[in-house]
Amino acid sequence: xxxxxxxxxxxxxLEALQRATPRIHCITNAVAQSxxxxxxxALGAVPSMTIAPEEVSGFASSAxxxxxxxxxxxxxxxxxxxxxxxxxxxxxxxxxxxPVFVNRSDIRCAFARDLLRERPTLLRANREExxxxxxxxxxxxxxxxSGAILAMTGAEDVVGESGRTLRLGNxxxxxxxxxxxxxxxxxxxxxxxxxxxxxxxxAAMGVSVFNIAGEIAAERAGGPGSLVPALLxxxxxxxxxxxxxxxxxxxxxxxxxx
Numbered sequence: 001x002x003x004x005x006x007x008x009x010x011x012x013x014l015e016a017l018q019r020a021t022p023r024i025h026c027i028t029n030a031v032a033q034s035x036x037x038x039x040x041x042a043l044g045a046v047p048s049m050t051i052a053p054e055e056v057s058g059f060a061s062s063a064x065x066x067x068x069x070x071x072x073x074x075x076x077x078x079x080x081x082x083x084x085x086x087x088x089x090x091x092x093x094x095x096x097x098x099p100v101f102v103n104r105s106d107i108r109c110a111f112a113r114d115l116l117r118e119r120p121t122l123l124r125a126n127r128e129e130x131x132x133x134x135x136x137x138x139x140x141x142x143x144x145x146s147g148a149i150l151a152m153t154g155a156e157d158v159v160g161e162s163g164r165t166l167r168l169g170n171x172x173x174x175x176x177x178x179x180x181x182x183x184x185x186x187x188x189x190x191x192x193x194x195x196x197x198x199x200x201x202x203a204a205m206g207v208s209v210f211n212i213a214g215e216i217a218a219e220r221a222g223g224p225g226s227l228v229p230a231l232l233x234x235x236x237x238x239x240x241x242x243x244x245x246x247x248x249x250x251x252x253x254x255x256x257x258x
Contacts, residue, residue, distance in 0.1 A: 003164075003198065005166055005201055005205070005208075005249060007243045007247045008240070008244070009201070009205075010205050010208055010243050010247065011240030011243050011244070013196050013202075013205050014044075014205075014243075017044050017045060017192065017195045018043075020194070021044060021045060021046055022064035022191055023045070023046040023047070023062075023063045023064050024040055024045050024046070024047055024048070024063060024064065024066075024191050025049075025059045025060050025063035025065070025066050026040075026047055026048070026049050026066075026067040026190075027049075027051050027056070027068050027069065027080055027084055028049070028067060028069035028183055028187070029069055029070070029072035029180075030071075031071065031179055031183075032069065032179070032183035032184060033049055035179075035180045035181075035184055035228070036067075036180065036184045037049060039187060039188060039231075039232065039235060042232040042233070042236040043191055043235050043236075045191040045194070047187070048063060051076050052080065056080045056083055057083050057084065057086075057087040059084070060083075060085075060087040060088045060091075061087040061093070062091070063088070064093065064194035065093055065094045065095070065190040065191065065193050065194040066084060066088040066093055066094070066095045066096070066190065067095075067096045067098065067187050068084070068098065069098040069100055069183050070098065070099050070101070070102065070111070070112060071098075071100040071101065071183060073105075073108055073111065078111070081115070082115075082118075085118055094194065095120040095121050095122070096120065096122045096124060096186050096187075096189055096190040097112070097115055097120040097122070097124070098123075098182075099129055100182075100183065101129070102125075102129050102132045103129050103131065103132035109133060113133060116133070116146045116148065119146055119147050119148065120146075120148055121148065121149060121199050122149045122150075122151060122189060122193065122199060122203050123146075123149070123150050124153065124185070124186045124189060124203075125150070125152060125153070126152065126153050126154055126182075127154055140162040143161070144162050149161055149199045149200055151203045151204075151206075151207060153182065153207075156250060157169075157170075157171070157207045159203045159204045160200050164200060164253060164254055165251075166200070166204045166252050167249070167251040167252075168204060168208055168248065168249060168250065169248035170208055170211035170212050170214075171211035172211075172215045172217075172219075174218040174223075174224065174227055175211075175227070177223075177227070178228055181214070181231075184210070185210045185211075188206040188209060188210045189203050189206030190206070191206065192205040193206075208247055209238060212242065212243060212246045213231055213238050214227075215246060216238075217230035217231040217233070217234045218230075
């Protein structure tokens with residue numbers, strides 16, 4: 001299997017995801033739960049959302065991937081997250097960590113650093129969050145010790161690891177006018193990690209599929225209110241020809257530093 005990202009490879013993985021219907025367990029913020037669940041269902045995955053510490057271990061270990069989102073880090077989530085993370089690790093499930101707003105809270109930032117020491121598969125963060133987690137360090141070098149793949153979101157999305165990166169240019173500004181689009185995007189990455197064995201490619205697939213669907217939805221939406229149903233529709237309808245037509249890979253660097 002080639003290590004490159006191509007539109008054909010994304011389309012094949014999307015079809016595999018729709019056949020497999022992986023279950024993604026999401027410990028996510030209260031604002032994002034409903035939208036994230038609907039995004040996963042539209043994509044072809046199955047969400048589960050419990051945050052109860054007494055039962056989250058069973059949900060995380062039996063899911064096909066785990067999303068940990070720190071957007072509303074209340075006491076229940078703070079207790080449940082380490083339990084779910086360890087259960088997913090023991091079951092060898094991929095784990096996505098989304099350290100939302102660690103740049104606004106020292107306590108949250110310290111908690112996220114502790115989670116990174118547990119070696120999640122993928123860290124999804126923006127530049128401000130990376131600067132808070134790793135001051136004065138280059139993002140990909142900073143993650144080398146943890147072994148995590150990085151998906152750094154922004155005007156351009158950068159996905160990869162030290163020495164192997166992809167710069168991706170899909171997306172639309174209107175996505176930023178609806179709450180929880182970024183959080184739901186992390187769940188889409190988790191879904192692709194469940195069906196693609198190369199975590200760098202899986203993360204890039206998740207970014208691309210969500211943002212391509214967002215582009216199409218934004219073109220026909222009248223504003224943020226109509227974007228949400230349009231986005232769910234486009235995730236449901238997205239196919240290989242549309243991915244091939246729209247995929248915007250700005251740069252793809254393969255290989256690793258010695």
